[in-house]
Amino acid sequence: MPLIPRLTSLWRNLFHKDRVDQEFTEEIRAYLDMLTETKIRQGLTPREARRNALIELGGVEQVHEKVREVRMGQLMETAWRDVRLGVRALVHSPIFSVVTVLSLALGIGANTAIFSVVNGLLLRPLPYPESEQIVHVWHTPPQQSFPGLDKFSVSPANYVDWKAQSSAFEQMAVYTDWGFSLSTSNDPLSLIGAVVSSDFFSVLRTNAMQGRTFTTDEEQPGRDQVVVIGHGLWQRAFGADPNIIGQSLTINSRSFTVVGIMPAGFEFPREAELWVPLAWNDNDRKIRSMHDYLVIARLKQNVSLEQAQAEMSTISTRLEQQYPEENSGWGAVVIPLRDDLVGDIRTALLVLFCAVGFVLLIACANVANLMLARGANRQREIAVRIALGAGRARLIRQLLTESVLLGVTGGVLGLLLAVWGSRMLVQLGSLPNTGDIGIDTWALGFTLLVSFAAGIIIGIVPALQFTRTNLSDTLKEGSGRTGGSSIKQHTRKALVISEVALSLVLLIGAGLMIRSFWKLQNVDPGFDTSNALTMSVVLNFIRYPEPHQRLAFVDRAIEQIRAVPGVVSVGTTTRIPLSGGGSTQPFTIEGRPAGTIAEQPMAQTRYISPDYFPAIGIPLRQGRFFSDQDRDNSVPVIIISEAMARRFWPGENPIGKRVTPSFHPEPGPREIVGVVGDVKTSGLDVDMSAMMYLPFKQLAVPFMSFVVRTSSNPESLVQPVSKAIYSIDKEQALTDVQTMDQVLTKSLSDRRFNMTLLLAFAGVALVLAAVGVYGVMNYTVTLRRRELGIRMALGARRMDVLRLVMGQGLTLTLIGVAAGLISAYALTRLMASLLYGVTATDYLTFVSVPVVLIAVGLVASYVPARRATRVNPTIALRAE
Amino acid sequence: MARKQVDLLQGTLDLLVLKSLAPGPLHGLGVSHRIDQITKGTFKVKPGSLFPALHRMEEAGWLQSSWGESENNRRAKYYRLTAAGRRQLNTETEDWQRISLAITTALKTT
Numbered sequence A: 001m002p003l004i005p006r007l008t009s010l011w012r013n014l015f016h017k018d019r020v021d022q023e024f025t026e027e028i029r030a031y032l033d034m035l036t037e038t039k040i041r042q043g044l045t046p047r048e049a050r051r052n053a054l055i056e057l058g059g060v061e062q063v064h065e066k067v068r069e070v071r072m073g074q075l076m077e078t079a080w081r082d083v084r085l086g087v088r089a090l091v092h093s094p095i096f097s098v099v100t101v102l103s104l105a106l107g108i109g110a111n112t113a114i115f116s117v118v119n120g121l122l123l124r125p126l127p128y129p130e131s132e133q134i135v136h137v138w139h140t141p142p143q144q145s146f147p148g149l150d151k152f153s154v155s156p157a158n159y160v161d162w163k164a165q166s167s168a169f170e171q172m173a174v175y176t177d178w179g180f181s182l183s184t185s186n187d188p189l190s191l192i193g194a195v196v197s198s199d200f201f202s203v204l205r206t207n208a209m210q211g212r213t214f215t216t217d218e219e220q221p222g223r224d225q226v227v228v229i230g231h232g233l234w235q236r237a238f239g240a241d242p243n244i245i246g247q248s249l250t251i252n253s254r255s256f257t258v259v260g261i262m263p264a265g266f267e268f269p270r271e272a273e274l275w276v277p278l279a280w281n282d283n284d285r286k287i288r289s290m291h292d293y294l295v296i297a298r299l300k301q302n303v304s305l306e307q308a309q310a311e312m313s314t315i316s317t318r319l320e321q322q323y324p325e326e327n328s329g330w331g332a333v334v335i336p337l338r339d340d341l342v343g344d345i346r347t348a349l350l351v352l353f354c355a356v357g358f359v360l361l362i363a364c365a366n367v368a369n370l371m372l373a374r375g376a377n378r379q380r381e382i383a384v385r386i387a388l389g390a391g392r393a394r395l396i397r398q399l400l401t402e403s404v405l406l407g408v409t410g411g412v413l414g415l416l417l418a419v420w421g422s423r424m425l426v427q428l429g430s431l432p433n434t435g436d437i438g439i440d441t442w443a444l445g446f447t448l449l450v451s452f453a454a455g456i457i458i459g460i461v462p463a464l465q466f467t468r469t470n471l472s473d474t475l476k477e478g479s480g481r482t483g484g485s486s487i488k489q490h491t492r493k494a495l496v497i498s499e500v501a502l503s504l505v506l507l508i509g510a511g512l513m514i515r516s517f518w519k520l521q522n523v524d525p526g527f528d529t530s531n532a533l534t535m536s537v538v539l540n541f542i543r544y545p546e547p548h549q550r551l552a553f554v555d556r557a558i559e560q561i562r563a564v565p566g567v568v569s570v571g572t573t574t575r576i577p578l579s580g581g582g583s584t585q586p587f588t589i590e591g592r593p594a595g596t597i598a599e600q601p602m603a604q605t606r607y608i609s610p611d612y613f614p615a616i617g618i619p620l621r622q623g624r625f626f627s628d629q630d631r632d633n634s635v636p637v638i639i640i641s642e643a644m645a646r647r648f649w650p651g652e653n654p655i656g657k658r659v660t661p662s663f664h665p666e667p668g669p670r671e672i673v674g675v676v677g678d679v680k681t682s683g684l685d686v687d688m689s690a691m692m693y694l695p696f697k698q699l700a701v702p703f704m705s706f707v708v709r710t711s712s713n714p715e716s717l718v719q720p721v722s723k724a725i726y727s728i729d730k731e732q733a734l735t736d737v738q739t740m741d742q743v744l745t746k747s748l749s750d751r752r753f754n755m756t757l758l759l760a761f762a763g764v765a766l767v768l769a770a771v772g773v774y775g776v777m778n779y780t781v782t783l784r785r786r787e788l789g790i791r792m793a794l795g796a797r798r799m800d801v802l803r804l805v806m807g808q809g810l811t812l813t814l815i816g817v818a819a820g821l822i823s824a825y826a827l828t829r830l831m832a833s834l835l836y837g838v839t840a841t842d843y844l845t846f847v848s849v850p851v852v853l854i855a856v857g858l859v860a861s862y863v864p865a866r867r868a869t870r871v872n873p874t875i876a877l878r879a880e
Numbered sequence B: 001m002a003r004k005q006v007d008l009l010q011g012t013l014d015l016l017v018l019k020s021l022a023p024g025p026l027h028g029l030g031v032s033h034r035i036d037q038i039t040k041g042t043f044k045v046k047p048g049s050l051f052p053a054l055h056r057m058e059e060a061g062w063l064q065s066s067w068g069e070s071e072n073n074r075r076a077k078y079y080r081l082t083a084a085g086r087r088q089l090n091t092e093t094e095d096w097q098r099i100s101l102a103i104t105t106a107l108k109t110t
Helices: A003-015 A017-041 A046-057 A060-092 A094-123 A156-165 A231-238 A305-322 A337-342 A345-387 A392-428 A441-466 A471-476 A486-521 A547-562 A612-616 A642-648 A714-726 A740-747 A749-783 A785-793 A798-834 A843-869 A873-878 B010-021 B028-038 B047-059 B083-108
Strands: A134-140 A169-182 A189-196 A226-229 A248-251 A254-261 A274-277 A294-299 A331-336 A532-538 A567-573 A584-589 A602-608 A620-623 A637-641 A658-661 A670-676 A691-695 A703-710 A734-739 B063-069 B075-081
Touching: A017 A046, A017 A060, A017 B028, A017 B047, A017 B075, A046 B047, A060 A094, A060 A392, A060 B047, A094 A337, A094 A345, A094 A392, A094 A441, A094 A749, A134 A305, A134 A337, A156 A169, A156 A305, A169 A248, A169 A274, A169 A532, A226 A231, A305 A331, A331 A337, A337 A345, A345 A392, A345 A441, A345 A486, A345 A749, A345 A798, A392 A441, A392 A749, A441 A486, A486 A749, A486 A798, A486 A843, A532 A714, A532 A740, A547 A567, A547 A703, A547 A714, A567 A612, A612 A703, A620 A642, A637 A642, A637 A658, A642 A670, A642 A691, A658 A691, A703 A714, A714 A734, A734 A740, A740 A749, A749 A785, A749 A798, A749 A843, A785 A798, A785 A873, A798 A843, B010 B028, B010 B047, B010 B075, B010 B083, B028 B047, B028 B075, B047 B063, B075 B083
Parallel strands: A189 A274, A226 A254, A602 A691, A637 A670
Antiparallel strands: A134 A294, A134 A331, A169 A189, A169 A294, A226 A274, A248 A254, A532 A703, A532 A734, A567 A602, A567 A703, A584 A602, A584 A658, A620 A670, A637 A691, A658 A670, B063 B075
């Protein structure tokens, strides 16, 4: 029976059993009725006729049962026979089977692992009910001030207006992530959490597992001392105490009452473990220029993203006209929550998914080649079977059963690899939502599908080839000297050429990533990353309400840390370079037109202690550093970065000029006393931006990071330095304790992850392609032994033979390389956003990678060529 | 000639079913009647063996079935030969002829 009807029949018998049964019941009823009628015509009374007919039938159920057995039996029998034959054939050639299964397992395993990540991040819905309706609403900043930035956080007043004026959203909530220190009987626990408005949980449609979330009342200052804790924290810190609700906790030295526990898995925003209400007073609500908050909203059921976007744009335009001073140039953009969370990782994942698919294709091509080579030995078996009357379709089916068996076995092994692989991916890459990545039903289905597909891909070419043999030729040829038909050789060569082409594309992709990474690593961050330790502190307003108290804390901390043996210098800043973020504010230059705030130029702002520059290793270019004499009652001073000096005072000496940071609480111009080197603030791949450094002592903000320069390995000083800070305040939690090298490494982790994976895939591809070239050349040599023997008998030198064989290998490689270059040229531009400092068609990569591949191809064909030179003419000729 | 009913060998039943369907599609009862007719009553095929045979041969791809109207307007399932079925009929006929010839010959020799 042809394949398609067979499959539909299998489908029917397995999955529509009821219908099949019912049909048979109907069939048998018709039979009975017709038999009864016949008997009536023969002269029986209706009753007698019916009775006779039933007796003749001999029990409806028995007949039905027999029919059922037959239907399934027949089907299972042929399928089972094919499987048995397949297994037998595979067991007969164990090395072939093992090699094949292993290469497929690798290929399929890698695919499943990457799929599990793609599935977890891009395909599966977020773990909130109707999560596709949830969006983030961001500001779009004025481009002249924030070139290249396409989204920006929101100010309280704008949020209040958005919420009041928009109708596209069911709910709109505002939140910001926040660090908390939870006092315990031991060292304080440093936690990530969020300050949220009461609508926050209903936007996400998630209720507390126990207790409740926040009420609107609790958005009022004074009533906001309640906290909702995460499931993980509840188990970790409170031993899953069922009576925790109603108890009071000390968080940031304030007392909070626990009102709810969130269900397991709820960790929004990223890894948050506790939530407290956002309580704005009337003044807070009027702030329009401080952009500190994120806005999350749920679209109404019948409102599209475009409609919501159109409405938000209208509202923004209106607000721009209403508050030109603060709002001109500020728009709004609505982004689906998932897109926002997944962000840049999408391109990288798709590139990797493509790459890993290529690897599997190459592996399949290799296996298909192996099967073709092996088929040479099976050709006689197949020819005999055809001669004995086996149909072509039946043979193809059997050969395909065999290759699908290989594919599925590879798939099962691959699944094991993938379980391990996906865990490694999660560890290696800093992926969002990692809880969702793993082997689930979808990944299983994907693996099954890929295994079948791989089985069919590796089997179809050989199956079609073998069954198209010229019977008499095959049978006439002696044993072992078969299969050299030119068609088959063409197929094998075509397979190898595509392998070379595919691996070239991968290698070029990997090459571009390596070049980018290499360029990045050579980028000077602008400071000295070695031997430096950093840690952050958020002082809370309850215990340190006054600036002089914060100053005192920092002074004492610096003093204590400096006393630790091994510490060279210590300074503080408000944001460590390379860690991203940091505040930015507009400024005006004395003697130049000020304009509105929206028109003013922007610069990143840091508040630092006098020793910050020596501690982190930023060089002084002009003027002086801050000193202890720059205090709150002395002349307001400022230090700027070279980039700022170049941009605003080109060809001038900026020292002595005066600028006014517009948001600084104490208005008035500040004198530029120094110019320091530029640093990379957000990442090595982001351009140096204008920076303003202000003395911490002239504005004591409550959050700071310590930078400690050490004389030896900074990791050995983590304990003593932490102790030094705890000795001043044992309730003060430290966060982000890491060496500067770790900060640097972390800032490159995404790129390293992508590069490592792509490189690994490309490496595997290269090896597979080399094996492919080797295989096909080796086989060619076997086939041409006689010819080579004759040539050598006629006086060909070994060099000639070597050149002949290697020339053939080289031709294959070159065709593959040419095809690969064209594909790479078309494909690599898709990964342009992942590159740094190189174009997607970087000529160095496009030249050097083919050279490597050609060299590998030459080596791979050298081995068989060597073998060819050792052909003994007499033996080769006699063998015929 | 004594009208004796004979038990059917498995292969024989298949051959008879294929043969009975060769002229055109029939429903189950029709097949059974046709066999009765062409063997002049030697073989009476009971539903207990007829239906399993029909379904087995359908699964094997020799027959195809479809629902149709019977002579007295009753819905009945009709079977007809497929190309594979026709080939099978030829092979089995040849086999049968060879075997019966051989056996007849064997039985004649004393």
